[in-house]
Amino acid sequence: MTYKQPISTLIVVHTSDLKVLLIERADRPGFWQSVTGSIELGEQIEETAARELAEETGFTPNDGELTNWHIQNQYEIYETWRHRYAPGVTSNTEHVFGFKLPTTKPVTLAAKEHISYRWVNWETAAEVVFSPSNREAILLLGKKLNT
Known part of the structure; x- marks a missing residue:
């Protein structure tokens, strides 16, 4: 079995x-x-x-603006997904990116990974996501608008 590396990306796709x-x-x-x-x-x-971004949405960097926010989060991997990592690996380092589009667009989902999508305002998005680091990234995006 090939184990996942405990280094990942989080890409907040937004308009x-x-x-x-x-x-x-x-x-x-x-x-x-x-x-x-x-x-x-x-x-x-x-x-x-x-x-x-391409695998999960069908978007490429040419469709918008992909930006490394230079934020790294360290978090404990949820127990339910630890089997994907080498034995003993319990934490992950996540690198945060933003991807800005001019307007909402249809999404081509990776069928094995995701079953639906929706575009919502940033406040709603921050309330709905299950991951605390995802929530923090979306809240940061909202703060950028208000500064």
Whole structure:
């Protein structure tokens, strides 16, 4: 078995007027999140962000503006997903990115990973996501608008 690397990306996909894309996990219906994914061997973190964005939404960096926010979160991997990592690995380092589109667009989901999507205002998105680090990133996006 090939284990996931405990280094990942979180990409907050949003429009200029701060509509945020949320995608619902296939393995946990009701769990809404932004785009996420683990680094693969030999990748730079920016390459991971672009790959995961394309895999999970169908968007490429040419469709909008992909920006590394230079924020890293360290968190404990949820017990339910630890089997994906090497034995003894319990924490992950997450690199936060934003992806700005001019307006909402249809999304092409990775069928094995996500079952639906929706565009919502940033306040609603922050309330709905299950991950605390995802919530913090969306709140940061909202603060950028108000500064």
